[in-house]
Amino acid sequence: MKGYREMTKEELIKECEALTKRYEDFKALNLTLDMTRGKPAPLQLDLSNDIYDTLKDGFKTSKNEDTRNYGIAPGIDEIREIFADILGTDKENIFTGNSSSLNQMFDTIMRSMVFGEVDSPKPWAQVEGRKWLCPAPGYDRHFRVTETLGFELIPVPMNEDGPDMDVVEELVKDENVKGIWCVPCYSNPDGVVYSEEVCNRLAKMETKAPDFRIFWDNAYVVHHLTEDRSLWGSLPDMLSLCESYGNANRVYEFASTSKITFAGAGISCFAANKDNMNWAKKYLNTQAICTNKVNQLAHVRFLPNKEAVLEHMMKHAAILRPKFEACHSVLNEELGFDNLWHWTDPKGGYFVSFYAYPGTATKIVSMCKEAGVALTPAGASFPYGKDPSDSNIRLAPSFPVVEDIEKAVRILSICAKITAVEKMLEELA
Amino acid sequence: MKGYREMTKEELIKECEALTKRYEDFKALNLTLDMTRGKPAPLQLDLSNDIYDTLKDGFKTSKNEDTRNYGIAPGIDEIREIFADILGTDKENIFTGNSSSLNQMFDTIMRSMVFGEVDSPKPWAQVEGRKWLCPAPGYDRHFRVTETLGFELIPVPMNEDGPDMDVVEELVKDENVKGIWCVPCYSNPDGVVYSEEVCNRLAKMETKAPDFRIFWDNAYVVHHLTEDRSLWGSLPDMLSLCESYGNANRVYEFASTSKITFAGAGISCFAANKDNMNWAKKYLNTQAICTNKVNQLAHVRFLPNKEAVLEHMMKHAAILRPKFEACHSVLNEELGFDNLWHWTDPKGGYFVSFYAYPGTATKIVSMCKEAGVALTPAGASFPYGKDPSDSNIRLAPSFPVVEDIEKAVRILSICAKITAVEKMLEELA
Numbered sequence: 001m002k003g004y005r006e007m008t009k010e011e012l013i014k015e016c017e018a019l020t021k022r023y024e025d026f027k028a029l030n031l032t033l034d035m036t037r038g039k040p041a042p043l044q045l046d047l048s049n050d051i052y053d054t055l056k057d058g059f060k061t062s063k064n065e066d067t068r069n070y071g072i073a074p075g076i077d078e079i080r081e082i083f084a085d086i087l088g089t090d091k092e093n094i095f096t097g098n099s100s101s102l103n104q105m106f107d108t109i110m111r112s113m114v115f116g117e118v119d120s121p122k123p124w125a126q127v128e129g130r131k132w133l134c135p136a137p138g139y140d141r142h143f144r145v146t147e148t149l150g151f152e153l154i155p156v157p158m159n160e161d162g163p164d165m166d167v168v169e170e171l172v173k174d175e176n177v178k179g180i181w182c183v184p185c186y187s188n189p190d191g192v193v194y195s196e197e198v199c200n201r202l203a204k205m206e207t208k209a210p211d212f213r214i215f216w217d218n219a220y221v222v223h224h225l226t227e228d229r230s231l232w233g234s235l236p237d238m239l240s241l242c243e244s245y246g247n248a249n250r251v252y253e254f255a256s257t258s259k260i261t262f263a264g265a266g267i268s269c270f271a272a273n274k275d276n277m278n279w280a281k282k283y284l285n286t287q288a289i290c291t292n293k294v295n296q297l298a299h300v301r302f303l304p305n306k307e308a309v310l311e312h313m314m315k316h317a318a319i320l321r322p323k324f325e326a327c328h329s330v331l332n333e334e335l336g337f338d339n340l341w342h343w344t345d346p347k348g349g350y351f352v353s354f355y356a357y358p359g360t361a362t363k364i365v366s367m368c369k370e371a372g373v374a375l376t377p378a379g380a381s382f383p384y385g386k387d388p389s390d391s392n393i394r395l396a397p398s399f400p401v402v403e404d405i406e407k408a409v410r411i412l413s414i415c416a417k418i419t420a421v422e423k424m425l426e427e428l429a
Numbered sequence: 430m431k432g433y434r435e436m437t438k439e440e441l442i443k444e445c446e447a448l449t450k451r452y453e454d455f456k457a458l459n460l461t462l463d464m465t466r467g468k469p470a471p472l473q474l475d476l477s478n479d480i481y482d483t484l485k486d487g488f489k490t491s492k493n494e495d496t497r498n499y500g501i502a503p504g505i506d507e508i509r510e511i512f513a514d515i516l517g518t519d520k521e522n523i524f525t526g527n528s529s530s531l532n533q534m535f536d537t538i539m540r541s542m543v544f545g546e547v548d549s550p551k552p553w554a555q556v557e558g559r560k561w562l563c564p565a566p567g568y569d570r571h572f573r574v575t576e577t578l579g580f581e582l583i584p585v586p587m588n589e590d591g592p593d594m595d596v597v598e599e600l601v602k603d604e605n606v607k608g609i610w611c612v613p614c615y616s617n618p619d620g621v622v623y624s625e626e627v628c629n630r631l632a633k634m635e636t637k638a639p640d641f642r643i644f645w646d647n648a649y650v651v652h653h654l655t656e657d658r659s660l661w662g663s664l665p666d667m668l669s670l671c672e673s674y675g676n677a678n679r680v681y682e683f684a685s686t687s688k689i690t691f692a693g694a695g696i697s698c699f700a701a702n703k704d705n706m707n708w709a710k711k712y713l714n715t716q717a718i719c720t721n722k723v724n725q726l727a728h729v730r731f732l733p734n735k736e737a738v739l740e741h742m743m744k745h746a747a748i749l750r751p752k753f754e755a756c757h758s759v760l761n762e763e764l765g766f767d768n769l770w771h772w773t774d775p776k777g778g779y780f781v782s783f784y785a786y787p788g789t790a791t792k793i794v795s796m797c798k799e800a801g802v803a804l805t806p807a808g809a810s811f812p813y814g815k816d817p818s819d820s821n822i823r824l825a826p827s828f829p830v831v832e833d834i835e836k837a838v839r840i841l842s843i844c845a846k847i848t849a850v851e852k853m854l855e856e857l858a
Contacts, residue, residue, distance in 0.1 A: 042495065045488075045495065045497040045498060048497075049488075052481040052484050052723075052727075055481050059474075066471065066474065066693070067693050068474040068693050068694065069469065069471075069692050069693050070466070070687075070692045072693075098527035098720065098721060099527060099718075099721055100717050100718055100719075102717055102718060103716055103717040106715065106717070107716070110539050113554075114542050114578070123554070125542075125552070125554050141718075144715050145715055145716075148711075148712065149543065263498050263499045263718075264496050264497050264498050264500070264501075264719055264722040264723060265721045265723035265724060266721075283577065286535065286574055287531070287532055287535040287536070287574075289529055289531060289570075290528065290693055291527065291528050292527060292694045292695075292724065293693040294481075294691055294693060295721065298481075
């Protein structure tokens with residue numbers, strides 16, 4: 001098949017009619033499909049259904065601590081050890097919390113707002129014109145946190161190996177730039193794994209703000225999609241790396257079990273160096289006596305070490321792979337004939353990032369909605385929801401079944417083609 | 430036996446020698462007893478050991494929602510209904526969270542610090558000289574929250590029916606006074622139940638600050654110590670009461686299951702009127718996607734309604750009563766001969782509040798420590814840890830076994846007598 005750029009006006013009109021017919025046929029089916037959020041599928045959740053059975057062996061830790069009672073604010077040692085092992089750091093650097101790492105990130109910046117960081121000239125709430133770097137496309141909920149907290153969101157282009165460091169190094173010369181969002185492994189939504197060079201430059205760069213912070217959201221650190229370990233994303237221990245460059249306080253790292261066991265009943269953690277940890281603990285120990293330790297115990301009994309976690313993640317991968325494959329197969333089949341668009345083929349994480357013909361993403365999403373396919377709003381992966389190219393659409397294939405993914409991605413593809421053809425016709429007119 | 434005030438100097442010296450002998454004998458036993466914190470005893474925790482067995486019936490709510498996955502930020506309806514029923518309010522006014530209500534209170538004030546309340550002239554962090562009312566004696570962790578957040582702590586005397594409202598009504602004429610801590614049912618540590626009059630005056634009073642807030646920590650709302658329902662503390666629904674006086678936004682109410690099921694794996698909630706709730710949700714929905722819903726489901730299956738909770742609490746009471754009785758019996762036996770001291774006989778909650786001869790509490794606690802009895806530091810129940818009378822000592826009899834309570838309270842009583850006698854001798858000198 002010819003590419004659209006090679007088609008005549010008449011051919012484009014004919015193509016548009018054929019596509020519109022297909023689109024209307026799909027609409028007539030009254031579908032309800034949802035590709036919006038990176039939610040685990042029921043089959044994935046089923047993998048952990050036995051987790052609470054482990055409590056049959058009682059509620060004591062290996063050190064004979066009663067998880068049912070108050071105390072042990074940073075979390076039981078066993079769970080801190082597993083998180084430390086996964087993140088490549090020391091147990092002492094880990095503080096565990098309830099539920100989501102998003103909660104931990106929000107709370108961490110809230111503390112900075114009110115109390116400042118250990119090396120802050122003043123609390124961040126008092127910094128007029130405070131700014132935050134947002135590698136984009138990125139995670140909409142990250143951006144919402146810093147937007148809500150009054151930061152100006154500064155977009156940074158994403159390259160194939162992480163944020164554009166030339167841009168970052170320039171931007172951090174502004175003392176009002178207080179931090180940067182990073183999803184270093186299988187980034188949301190592009191699936192990028194940061195290169196060693198990017199990690200090094202982030203750790204090493206000179207920042208004007210003495211209290212600049214990297215929020216290293218390692219949300220997908222063990223969320224590989226392939227069994228081939230040589231293809232797994234891997235990263236340096238960012239805490240040590242920052243320390244080695246004399247910037248020991250620069251990074252907070254975050255992770256959680258949300259997409260390992262239960263998204264609705266997870267355990268989160270943050271990792272920090274000694275100074276940041278002591279600073280945080282001053283306030284964490286005022287905020288709460290402890291988090292849910294029984295849940296921690298159930299987790300460590302169910303997945304007692306890093307290797308057990310990795311094996312468990314391969315069961316997730318086995319469920320997820322056919323979904324990503326379905327997504328790719330329909331995209332190839334429908335859109336492979338032209339290079340007006342492109343999409344990612346991540347080795348881990350939860351998303352396929354689709355780049356439509358520039359200027360069409362918003363229209364595609366609204367056409368899909370009319371046909372019963374819910375997609376993340378176009379631009380959602382950009383600061384303020386504004387994709388300057390109106391091109392990126394984040395596809396989340398984890399939750400729906402393969403058959404639904406095929407239908408949804410086919411409708412998306414048809415809409416991508418219709419809108420592209422319409423654009424071309426406009427340009428010809 | 431004669432009261433100390435009626436004794437001659439010689440009699441007092443003799444008494445002191447006898448008491449010192451008893452004290453030294455106890456010291457020789459090298460005891461390690463802990464009466465510091467209101468922790469449930471293992472036997473109490475055992476009452477809920479089967480809670481997670483209820484998950485054998487699957488992870489779906491009655492509305493077929495999957496608690497294992499993301500979503501339902503305010504908590505599942507079933508748990509909100511139970512909390513609403515217990516607090517005498519509507520389900521829509523309830524937002525549930527993880528772990529402790531302390532966490533909810535801290536977060537609520539953090540939001541006010543950064544964003545202000547819905548009716549605030551400005552965020553509280555920008556209010557120089559902000560103040561908070563602290564009925565005292567009260568809960569040390571409450572005081573620590575507002576102290577950490579830069580509020581001046583203003584003590585308010587506690588009467589037998591709640592805070593001294595004449596004092597409160599005067600103090601709230603200061604626009605920098607932004608709120609008040611209240612534990613309205615079985616207050617920590619005095620076991621006071623607020624009277625209807627106190628509740629009404631709190632709801633009705635005119636406050637200079639338009640964004641004045643009552644933090645109504647209903648920590649012990651179902652924590653009765655007696656089976657006789659006519660003796661149970663009961664309170665008006667503070668949300669309605671405030672609304673009825675035209676102060677609908679005045680109150681946040683808090684509660685948790687920490688001392689109902691597991692202190693280390695509880696569910697907390699806050700209750701708020703529509704305006705406060707909508708305001709809070711703006712930020713709560715940025716902070717987290719949801720809290721631990723599987724734990725919520727286990728809780729509602731284990732204790733499906735208010736009556737089930739009340740029955741469960743009677744099992745706690747059966748375990749706690751002998752401990753409170755042991756405490757009282759030793760106090761009566763050792764100290765009943767004189768009225769230099771007094772103590773509370775609460776109908777619920779977790780504490781016996783002991784009032785030593787003024788000026789002796791610090792010494793008593795340090796003598797007890799030397800004899801292996803850990804007590805809450807004297808003054809801990811007062812703002813900044815300063816009891817102006819140096820008299821109050823909070824006793825927490827829930828955790829130790831009866832035999833240990835008897836020993837600990839006997840040692841406390843001996844120390845109370847020694848220090849009192851010493852004071853009298855000083856006064857005679």
